[in-house]
Amino acid sequence: MDAAVLDLLPFAIVELSPIRNSEGRIIDFEWVAANETAERTIFPEGGTMVGMRACELDPAYGSSDIFAASVRCIESGTRQEISNTGRRPTPDGRLKHLQGTVVRYSILPRGDNCIVCSAEVTEIAHERDAARDSYELFRTAFNHAVQGITLSTETSEIIYANDALHKLLGYEPGELHGKSTAVILCPEDQAMAMKVGRQLFKGTIKQDIQDRNVLTKDGRELLVSSALSCAWSEARGEHIFISHARDVREERETARELEIALRKAEHATNLKSEFLANMSHEIRTPLNGILGMAQVLSHADLREDQSEQVDIILESGQNLLSILNDILDLSKIEAGRLDISTIDTDLRHRLDGTRKLYASIAAEKGIGLDLFVDPSVPSRLKIDPVRVRQCVSNLVSNAIKFTAKGNVLIAATARPKQDGRIRVTVHVSDTGCGIPEDKMDRIFEPFAQADGSTTRKYGGSGLGLPIARQLARMMGGDISVVSQPGRGTVFTLKFDAEPASQAVGTGDVKAISGVDRGKATETTAPKVRLPRILIVDDNEINRRVAWTFLEQNQLEPDEAANGLIALEKLEKSRYDLVLMDVHMPGLDGQKAFERLRASDGMNADIPVVALTADSMRGDREKFIAKGFSGYVAKPIDMRSLIAVIADCLNLKVAPEERRRHG
CATH class of the missing domain: 1.10.287.130 (Signal transduction histidine kinase, dimerisation/phosphotransfer (DHp) domain)
Structure with a gap:
């Protein structure tokens, strides 16, 4: 073939002449002829390789694949294929990859020579290596995944399953390849899996996650959490399904144990x-x-x-x-059973009531008790007045208890929040003994105080502050403290309030009228002229206490030892109000109340006040919701009892009694 034509070929063509030693063994080759592609491969910047020995160009040539293939070709006269990683690096530092053929050309003038035809396949080789590395990475990740993974075709043939799935189901690695997914799915789940597969294939769902029963090699059912998805495979030209299976036996057992523990x-x-x-x-x-x-x-x-x-x-x-x-x-x-019940309340009035309640106690110790309410505090807010007062009272009581001289200050401010609510802040500061920094955290622990001597010196159960903080958090806030031993302490109560509605709430009627617990403690129980009252209680001492209270307030008491006796008396005589103990043997107060309301007797609509020793804050609202006219907790406080009776019957304190006890 003409040399000019050979120079146009995109692959290298070289004629090699063997060089032998004295023993006749080929030890090198001389480059006899080469086309232009071969010359550029060796000398990219120009030059010729003709007349040079191969080992001169590359000292390691004697150990290369091309050298060995050329020797075999000459000695055997057979065609040899070569795949060689060249010794000369490419401009970017990578080694050149060659692929070609070595043939002995006996018709050449030098009949002992051979011709090497080769093409550079560096890019192809690198792509192949990258693909191999990628596959190895995939296979490593696939087989070392904790979850069992299966790749299957549209016809349910398992293309590949990782080691985790084989181990989970009791198979040897690779044993599932080529099998149908039917061998690992329970019969009742096969139809569902086919349906889900069609939905995935159509794209109506992206993924299906649910618990399924799968079959082990020995036929046992095993519960797994299965996630199934679908993807198009360019390599296979079809959709494949990817299934992830996770053994949830231990997880479900743990969940079951947790559920039992929770119960x-x-x-x-x-x-x-x-x-x-x-x-x-x-x-x-x-x-x-x-x-x-x-x-x-x-x-x-x-x-x-x-x-x-x-x-x-x-x-x-x-x-x-x-x-x-x-x-x-x-x-x-x-127990999560304490509720926050908000009503429209005059917070200023409530805080002043707390101040008045503790004013005499502070005066007895010779310390001041002052109240400052910032103008930012609205006159009316929707809060839980009982819980707010409980928190503030606890802080004020503690401040007075731990202050020997100086004063205690209650200061309240408020600011609007972006969500429309109002953040109320109440500071209670004192000039007392203070709290050491290392004891600060203990004061909010139930039954704990700053140190053991606190209980001995000042008393208390150590429950007030923990409860107050929990209540504050239930109202969207918290209680914090800063203190300096020997100088005093500041407790800060924060809670959220709603803007008050336009109408006057039930909770404000008492505040506006000036009747609150603080004032009640400062006055003698008012004697009122009230009609006939029936006391229903199975405990004789409780009946005697209530009887005495009523008599002392010029009331006409009567009694019944249980619900049945009470209903008999109510059927025969007219009464104006019933004090009904809720818990009694036989017919309890709740059932007696329901029977009374269901009757058509003369007292069917009589006001009934619930009496109970199961006193929990919030019980009043519970009994009112059940239809009772009022609620009194035991131990009965005479002032509270008379106030509830007066409220139920819409009666007022007699003027002469008001003058006598006011």
């Missing part, structure tokens, strides 16, 4: 709440007798020392009642 915890919480409610009832019943009769004695004509003794009984009983209420509150918070 046990809930049961334990319910038992605790029930126990506390029962204990509340059992403790409140004797407390009702103690505090009730102590209140009766406090109105008797006693010597000064006797009055002091009665006051001690009353104060001790009230302290015991306060601890009981705290424990019940904490239990209700832990």
